[in-house]
Amino acid sequence: MAYDRLSNLEAGQGPSGYTDDPAFRDLQNELKNKVLSLLSSNRQLTSNINALAKKPDNARVRERVHNAMEKSRESCKDIGEGIKKLMAFEDLTKQQKYEQAKVSSDFQTALEDFQNIQRMALEQERASVSAARAAQDLGYDQEGSSDSAPLEQLQRQEVSQLAPQEDVDFQENAIIEREEEIRNIEQGVGDLNVLFRKVAQIVNEQGEDLDTIGANIDNTYNDTRQADIETRQAARYQKAARSKSLCLLLILGIILTIVLLAIFLG
Numbered sequence: 001m002a003y004d005r006l007s008n009l010e011a012g013q014g015p016s017g018y019t020d021d022p023a024f025r026d027l028q029n030e031l032k033n034k035v036l037s038l039l040s041s042n043r044q045l046t047s048n049i050n051a052l053a054k055k056p057d058n059a060r061v062r063e064r065v066h067n068a069m070e071k072s073r074e075s076c077k078d079i080g081e082g083i084k085k086l087m088a089f090e091d092l093t094k095q096q097k098y099e100q101a102k103v104s105s106d107f108q109t110a111l112e113d114f115q116n117i118q119r120m121a122l123e124q125e126r127a128s129v130s131a132a133r134a135a136q137d138l139g140y141d142q143e144g145s146s147d148s149a150p151l152e153q154l155q156r157q158e159v160s161q162l163a164p165q166e167d168v169d170f171q172e173n174a175i176i177e178r179e180e181e182i183r184n185i186e187q188g189v190g191d192l193n194v195l196f197r198k199v200a201q202i203v204n205e206q207g208e209d210l211d212t213i214g215a216n217i218d219n220t221y222n223d224t225r226q227a228d229i230e231t232r233q234a235a236r237y238q239k240a241a242r243s244k245s246l247c248l249l250l251i252l253g254i255i256l257t258i259v260l261l262a263i264f265l266g
Helices: 002-009 022-054 059-087 094-148 151-160 164-265
Strands: none
Touching: 022 059, 022 094, 059 094, 059 164, 094 164
């Protein structure tokens, strides 16, 4: 890639007179690793949410999804603050400007991916709550219609309804928890929407510069490679010229030797 080649093509000394700012390098590497971690978390989250869609009552998976989403939200905010600090560096080399823009662009991609995951989880939670509420209402309707049932059926229902109250309470608590999670996700989506717009603005402002820097890097690489080719060709021409000169001198030497021998022997 052009980005990788640049470090081998130029020292990159900026206007301030340094070739590498340790603070910039450390922050850039830290942010890059955090973005990679966020992308990895996104993949795992997607897998868990898909598993939860098949088994909505799996408490262990639900807890994993909740904890992972909370962690990812905090990670996004943390990376966002780091991006602001990275943007504050001035007098950067071409390579550093490219790295600066690259980190911002990669974070925008990871953040957008996480926002889509949150929306998917939100849609799934809403559907789950709606289904649970519908099942609950259906149970109430069935209870209401039992007034006209035969006496024997009513007696069976009275026996069977002694324990189900605990199940009803459990289901109600589960629905309340899911509704709370819906509010948390909605809040998270709203908060990160603000951050996403800020990052998108940064990336858009850097977009033209990033393309220009990338083109310049490719041009620098191509020019350097062309210069190397021309240097090698010149070296071969010089070597061939020297070989030709030596051959001519050798031939002249032989001719001169023959002439001298003819003179002395004649």
